[in-house]
Amino acid sequence: MFPGKRQVDSAVGLDGDGLAWVSRATLIALKNSGNRLPLKAAKIRSQQGGSYLSRFRGRGMEFDEARPYQPGDEIRHLDWRVTARTGRAHTKLFREERERAVILWVDYRAPMFFATRGSFKSVLASQAAAMIAWGACNQGDRLGALIFSEQKHQELRPANGDRAVLNLIGRLAESSSLPPRASAPEKRREALLHALARVRRVTRPGALLFLLSDFRDLDKSAEIHLSALARHNELVLLRIHDRLEAELPTSGQYPVSDGYQRLSLQGADRKLHQRYSQQNLDRQDYLGQLCQRYRMHLLHCSTDCDLGETLAQGLGRRVR
Structure with a gap:
């Protein structure tokens, strides 16, 4: 058995560590799980011809x-x-291909602090980032990161060794523990586009780039940045989602809010169910089409998934 989500669950504390937020110690404890991830180089697609990346x-x-x-x-x-x-x-x-850069792009916008089962999406993003970071360190790759929310973003230049991983883990733990601030949809979209534009500027060709997000507010402007990144790098998108985002309960009344508006959803409303489910399918289809068009790898992770198994299986497929 791959020691992923079950190992994480066993470390969940009564104070919510591993559920609503995640501590530095919990992320450090994922080292063995990360070291087992298949992160070896895969062929990248480039307008300048194929290149086989290697450390x-x-x-x-x-x-x-x-x-x-x-x-x-x-x-x-x-x-x-x-x-x-x-x-x-x-x-x-x-030197360029001797030490590959692994870049983590981690989303901490307000919608990431949500789950109806399992752990918050923000916690899953933190745990996945930590596992990937440990795996990259184990292979001798340089590790860099861009961590962002509606309020700020942090950048870590690519560096080698455990110190680089521990520096990142400190930022991940801090970001997952900060209370989210309600933000308007336009503010969320601006934060997403700014983070994509920034990672596009700082990522050198030949990198392995992981994007960890629920990919809300993805649009044509974001597609421009993704397509540019995919020309000269290998991209892996980890879509983190909660099951409620795909389908509403079939009964009951549920108050919901995005921090600005409050609504009451009727679980028994069949038309509402259909519209809600279709919107989710449309978002998934759009993301899937983007990944096919630009040859990006797409992994799906629910908030109650076995994270280690999900990463191991998904990353294993990209190197076959």
């Missing part, structure tokens, strides 16, 4: 050193000066 030395942008020629090396990358000096063929090595 080992390969062809990239920044010259590193030369080594003796090996069968399979491209002739155009021979280092003729070293070859002439030593009398033995040498190939140029570049």
